[in-house]
Amino acid sequence: MAGVGPGSQTFPDSTTRSEIEQLRDSRQAAELEKRLRKRIQFGTAGLRGRMAAGFSCMNSLTVIQASQGLAKYLRENHGDLVHRGVIIGHDARHNSARFAVLAANAFIAQEIPVWFYSGPAVTPAVPFGVTDMRALAGVMVTASHNPAQDNGEATKCLVPPSSVSFPILTSSSYFKNGCQINSPMDREISESIERNLEPWPNAWTDSPTGQYFNPKTYEELLPRYTTRVWHYSKSTVQNWRYPKPFVYTPLHGVGGLVLPALCRSLGITDFTTVKEQIEPDPDFPTLPFPNPEENGALDLAVETADREGKTLIIANDPDADRFAAAEKVDGKWFFFTGNHMGALLASHLFDSLENIDTDTRVAVLNSAVSSTMLEKMAKARGIYFEESLTGFKWMGNTSRKLEESGYYVTFAFEEALGYMFPEVCYDKDGITAAMIFLSAQARWATQGLTPYSKLQKLFAEFGHHETLNNYFRSPNPETSMVLFDAIRAGQFKSEQKLGSFKILRWRDMTEGYDSGTEDKTPRLPADKSSQMLTLWLDRDVRFTIRASGTEAKVKYYIESCGSSREQAIDAVCDTLRAVIKEWIQPYAPLLTYSKQLPTSSGHILQLD
Template sequence: MNGMMAQETLHSLTQTWLEWDKDPVTVAEIKQLQGAGAEDELERRLRHRIEFGTAGLRGRMGAGFSCMNALTVIQASQGLAKHIQTRRSEVASKGVVIGHDARHNSRRFAELAANAFIALRIPVWFFAEPSPTPTVPFGINHFKAAGGVMITASHNPPQDNGYKVYSSNGAQINRPEDGEIAQSIRENLEPWPTAWQELQSSEHLHDDAYQQLLSPYQARVKEYALSTVSGLGTLIPFVYTPLHGVGGLVLPELCRSLGVESFVSVPLQTEPDPDFPTVQFPNPEEAGALDLATQSADQNGRTLIIANDPDADRFAAAEKVNGEWFLFTGNHVGVLLASHILDSLDPKDVNKETVLTTTVSSGMIEKMAKSRGVQFKETLTGFKWMGNVARDLEAVGRHVPFAYEEALGYMFPSVCYDKDGITAAAVFLAATAKWKAQGMTAYAKLQQLFTQFGHHETLNNYFRSPSPALTTELFKGIRSGSFLANMKLGPMRILRWRDLTEGYDSSSPDNKPDLPDDPTSQMLTLWLDGGVRFTIRGSGTEPKVKFYIECCGSSRDDAVKAVCDTFLAILDQWVKRFTPSMTHSHQLLTSSGHVLNLK
């Protein structure tokens, strides 16, 4: 429709919106803009549709085709329902699982989504209560459903919401299915007769699905966590925060079922609150997000903090070390969990095991896996890749016990095929109990792993890009420069250059990469002298150009110097040269806490 919309008059677009939208709040928004003659804002709201991209939709809530709202949710649901009916007819009768978090409008969006499937007589396993995101992919496999939808914007600001889509294998949709669904949405934009009605009881609506599912989910998480240890032992007392999200509705009860009572929940953040009033950004990666948790831990004499993001698909941890709080990065937690799970594998079966991570995550897990005789496989960024790769590997007789990505995402296919912050918390607690019995904390275990596999230092951050055009300009400049021809970046020698946008890899005989190319995104990975690897890519969901730098050094100081030198080369040779208007933080923090000032 975007092509057609580009040819329509603004008046026509406005009338179409007012004809289709039945939500009085968003109707009033458009009428107010129309009455005020705010043509530029109406253009921004109505000219282009919100893009159906990485596993679905995500964006700011508001009136207009470019925003998240009741009408765009109805349109997405009609397209998805029609896709399942026509392209997945053999499983359509199995129904779809629909869940939602505790954000503003999430319950309403979930109900409107359900109407679309019921209109086509596709059963709906409806979660009537707010739920963690991983319960939807778990539910797809539990109910043997044809797919699933989770209404969530994960850790985005309170003004946002999203629409996350899963396929019948319990993993996030991937290409070419995402493109097929997008086309089906464009073909089913006008609301169907029952689109706006209140969700009503019918033979196709199972509105007790969450009550049916929660106990099996918790039991499976508990069973899996306990399978990784010989006995749970004594846990280090800890503080837990769900950051105003749905994790607080599930994890404390799960802990108690494990016999764990030695925890304190952060009082002001325990109950779901869609306004996230105590944090600037409800993301445990962000500076300040765990301030209340550290205060609570200090007040209660606790030295360990665990956290989920608002939809509980991500997990974070912090430990008090020498009187200071140390926040584990996603890579730190990833290698700690990987070490624990690798220890738990039956030696007789290691030749069938494969662990996964993505191009932007630490290479340390590959060394750990190979030291145990376990296969390692790298994927493109995102759990839509890792979940589907895990399924593909299982189809040929392999087993995937664990996968992770550096942005605090951890997948345990024994439970579900997406990142799962609840299972990650349970497994991490089991691991800390084991390490405690061995006389170690999680931080001490991490240092032991660094001693064994080399000190891996990372510097992950982003440049703020005000427009996709500026991002394209940066990558065009990089590709047209002499860097690839000379195999040099500043003073550093480039050992390998991989461009997954253009499908090029300098290290392979035919110059074809070992991963799928993706012309719709921007991604370069370079390997440099001194054990440095870095990736720079355009974000698919945010106005950012992200970079991920890692060095494995014989010492922390050597590794820190290498990642800092690499960042400065990227800044001077690429960003300042090709896109001087692109902004960046004046202060960056490496994974071990080294501050890089750039003023």
Template sequence: MDQKSLSSLVETWLQWDQDPRTRAEIEHLRDTNDENALELCLRNRIEFGTAGLRGRMAAGFSCMNSLIVIQASQGLAKYIRTQRPEIAAKGIVIGYDARHNSRRFAELAANAFIALQIPVYFFSQCGPTPMVPFGINHFEAAAGIMVTASHNPPQDNGYKVYSSNGAQINRPEDGEIAQSIRDSLEPWPGAWDELQPGKYLHADAYENIILSYRARVKEHALSSIPSWKDLSSFVYTPLHGVGGLVLPDVCNSLEVHDFLSVPLQSAPDPEFPTVKFPNPEETGALDLAIQTADQEGRTLIIANDPDADRFAAAEKVNGEWFLFTGNHMGVLLGSHVLDSLTSEGLSKATLLTTTVSSSMLEKMAKSKGAQFQETLTGFKWMGNVARDLERTGKTVPFAYEEALGYMFPSVCYDKDGITAAAVFLVAYAKWRSQGLTAQAKLQQLFGEFGHHETLNNYFRSPSPHLTVELFRGIRSGPFLASKTLGPFKILRWRDLTQGFDSASSDNKPDLPEDSTSQMLTLWLDGGVRFTIRGSGTEPKVKFYIESCGASRDDAVKAVCETFLTILTEWVQKYTPSMNHSSRLSTSSGHILDMEK
């Protein structure tokens, strides 16, 4: 927290900010003596955290705006020039999506690197997020920036940072960059200038890599199948994002032609006018695609989120639409990848997923003779773990997380909704040739590895203090000592906040601990595992419950009992003012109506 007087903060902002819109916002608040609003936007600084910055676009140090982008870029440029001088000359890749201000933010970012004579590979047009990590490896660059807020609402934007290995930055690099930003807050001369041609600006980066990216996606997708005949007829929606600028060309290169883009959602539009939230996970996000598919007699829908790093699909089976969850798609794609590997390839392969994703991928990998590794949540972990494994001679053909993110490292080391769509279409054709729908293939996998049912949702936490109170109550309760939680027996207790795991010989977890966050994972009898954690970016306590049973009904029953136990034994007992959604849907569509 900045200890300066409020008037000093206003003066500093107006001294540094040269954007007329955000200057006018602060001037209006000053002139109307709105001290509360000024405190909110100036007192606390937006946190440089998971892979960078993300937040609402508005004036002030707590929001996303041009000054914040300049400061972040100066700090990153200075970090690369001083801490990594041996690779600074390799340059940085800068891309952006179609959101409001994305191109302007990208241009301001470029100025900072050019000021320190660091070459900039600048995208001439908006494009998908995965093209930036792909571009880092293509150009052998020192770093990358993608200006995007992914699937956030239209008033948000963000600033995503990648390291020289093409993966999102992680510890301790993120903290070092954050400190460099704090040391570089005053805008440098020329920071606000329009981006100009010059020796250090390569403004044709997009044109240089788009053909290579599309070719690599095609090559990767077709490498997983011995012979190819398209059996797809589908509707596609990019949800007003940039996926529509790339995926149709990828489909055409695969000789996939029988598809229809949702007309009202096919072109980039930063207002996202037809959806409440431009996230294919959200209820209602695919309604227009479903309506289009029904009108056109199509039974398959594929979707990207606005920056095309996530992928989703839905299939009409027996007259009803089935929306695949991230875990469903993860095991479907994982099965296809495993089936495509030779015995030698399987012996070298390691598949990855996060601690809050389904355990089913581990069972599938080990049944085929491949290795499996669990990581913390987010692709900043999976991308870097994949790189580490490759240095030991291993291969990582596939990784995924439950939030519709899928990584194929032979293309890039981040989630990639374009490649995921291409691989899915190839896999879908294979399943159809075997007489299976994608949903039938999923049921076949459940029959082999047990029916896995998941319930991922959240409790709304009014304050970080309340979140800490909840976890303090859980840890001080009798549960770990008695090894019971309501009707369940606790088989294993892992606390990554305190660095404890009851299953290891030294009680140390095999995943990194983090005392700054709250995260517990419990394994219960009856095939149940769940994680509860405090969100780092939202006022929420998130939970992820999974049960494996002999039937769907058994698995759903266990998931529901686990949720009710968490609610009554933990949330209502230790934080009775914490709210939860009254309608929770399991992954198979079961609706649980439970008022607090």
């Protein structure tokens, strides 16, 4: 790594250099080892991590190196298409604008046109732009809903529809098909990064210029994106109506720069924005975690709604690729989970398909950790359903492949508040989700229904689906691996038990094993680089545990379908208690977790 160390002339960032020197002078060897021994890894979601000095963190040098590796990869492997250019966007986090400029320098050096989003942009505008402009790739600098000290760079691309997508630097990268990149492209890009660590001439310039730099792209593309969003959401109803009054919060993110203006341009004016959170603020001063999934994230929205007498809340996460909603029911606030919202949006879109050609083959999909309810709803309508691995890098590419086979893919979702509408873009899109939801709410109102009562009707038809999705916090990746290795060492078989549950089926997506298929091979592609186990239990329970690819967490997902809410809740709670008693406490006692956990219907599970 000669030539790129903290003492090198190629590392002129005075802030991060000083940070390393202070650690050296104060003899903090352990921290230096942590910062410098390992390089931040480029994966299918690009790069994401804490902003700090050192090769293991997000900083100007690691952004330059990752960008150079990607630019060189594109030049060497898609040289005939580089004239299409690369779209680069960024959110409003600390250093996002600078990282975006440093990324642009790498592509300019390879004479690849850069379509630059000069101002803070919503993440969905990058994959939309890739397909709209037929760009070769897209890079978005964002850490999505991570804490304020984090940042990231993701890559998305557009080649012909059959190719895979790819992410880059921090949070999202896209390839020419408008989807996030996938294996093996992430590995090939990572290898290219290792070959291009030395910053190129002009790598550190703050003001790119020249024929390959186009700084006005976002001003031209944003109106095309919002027009597409509006036309698509309007097409899902025969007689469009205004939604009921609502409160909106972008959680200090870039959604506040787009959604309120879009609503007002359509005559939707009866809404209130959360004044403390409407402007982008990289410090997220009112939020410990700027993630709408976290307890308390919507507290200010609730206060605003209560003060104004409004009973509906909608929200985006800081980069506006996720969407959340809440409704006041019988004097109490009900927060829709991602699985709830997936079922609601799907139901609305299914109703909108009544006017399409009866010969059209329609398809929907969701991730392997999302609710099984979508599959049941789709089959009842004669719609093809396909399960996907976790993440929109998989769902976007799977949608493209289904389209090549003649399907019209109308919708995909994952439980983490992510919803994809291929009519707009091939990645999660919180702006489109918000507009579809508002259109659906207005339609349901004509039927005497609210979003909550519509959800209860769906439960009555397809069974009450109760979920509990949360995580164990892990001190390090090694501790997480101890857990998964110990679970596998138990060699669970279909006749064995987990607590009082009988294990009916066992799927290991890391090792490529599935007891429920004839050849014992999963129908989904195995991925040895990730950890993911799924168990099907009696009492109609499905349980998945996986290691997060972007956070120090071991995530779990429990779902039960029962004839009543109470029956489903009992099964979910019994499952988690069995997992903690038989797996976590014996094998990984260093994993920590909350002692009070809400299920999807608001029931609080108290753990001893």
